[in-house]
Amino acid sequence: MVDLYEFIADVPDFPEEGIVFKDITPLLAHPEAFLQAIDEMAAPYLESGVDMVVGIESRGFLLAGSVAERIGAGVGLVRKAGKLPRKCVSVTYDLEYGSDSLEIHEDAFEAASRVLIVDDVLATGGTLVASKDLIEKAGGQVVGATMLMELTFLEGRERFDGPLHAVLVY
Ligand code: AMP
Numbered sequence: 415m416v417d418l419y420e421f422i423a424d425v426p427d428f429p430e431e432g433i434v435f436k437d438i439t440p441l442l443a444h445p446e447a448f449l450q451a452i453d454e455m456a457a458p459y460l461e462s463g464v465d466m467v468v469g470i471e472s473r474g475f476l477l478a479g480s481v482a483e484r485i486g487a488g489v490g491l492v493r494k495a496g497k498l499p500r501k502c503v504s505v506t507y508d509l510e511y512g513s514d515s516l517e518i519h520e521d522a523f524e525a526a527s528r529v530l531i532v533d534d535v536l537a538t539g540g541t542l543v544a545s546k547d548l549i550e551k552a553g554g555q556v557v558g559a560t561m562l563m564e565l566t567f568l569e570g571r572e573r574f575d576g577p578l579h580a581v582l583v584y
Pocket of ligand 1: 433434435436437470471473533534535536537538539540541542570
């Protein structure tokens with residue numbers, strides 16, 4: 415076992431002043447740390463009958479593929495507006511300044527697919543809540559979410575209705 419906290423690099427004032435960016439690339443680069451992180455993200459959901467693991471653009475994709483492989487599920491993609499090539503459903507959600515849109519292919523799920531959401535960082539929870547709405551709009555049934563890390567001081571967990579697992583807690 416390694417200490418996963420040692421593989422997260424804090425980058426102050428990125429991408430703007432006052433934000434401490436949590437850089438996961440050292441963890442991704444270290445085979446043992448990466449494997450352990452994926453094991454710990456997948457563990458609570460191994461017996462949950464998950465059909466699809468949906469990753470949120472873009473670091474979520476890297477984690478979602480491996481979590482899906484571990485669980486024995488397929489992979490789905492939530493992307494920024496305009497990136498997916500076929501017909502999509504979309505949601506718009508508020509950011510601190512302005513708003514953003516996320517999309518998923520409208521036929522991403524079989525009827526009543528059980529979906530696990532994956533991302534690297536839970537901050538305010540806006541992205542996670544919007545992704546859940548989007549998945550439900552596309553006919554998926556969200557069984558929970560698993561995050562590599564949670565920034566608890568931003569209280570994103572309070573906004574998400576459902577089981578939520580985070581491997582690293584700040
Ligand atoms: P939020 O919607 O506020 O929960 O933000 C979550 C999304 O923004 C995730 O997709 C993260 O990748 C990214 N994010 C937010 N805060 C950070 C941070 N401090 N370091 C790295 N990524 C972040």
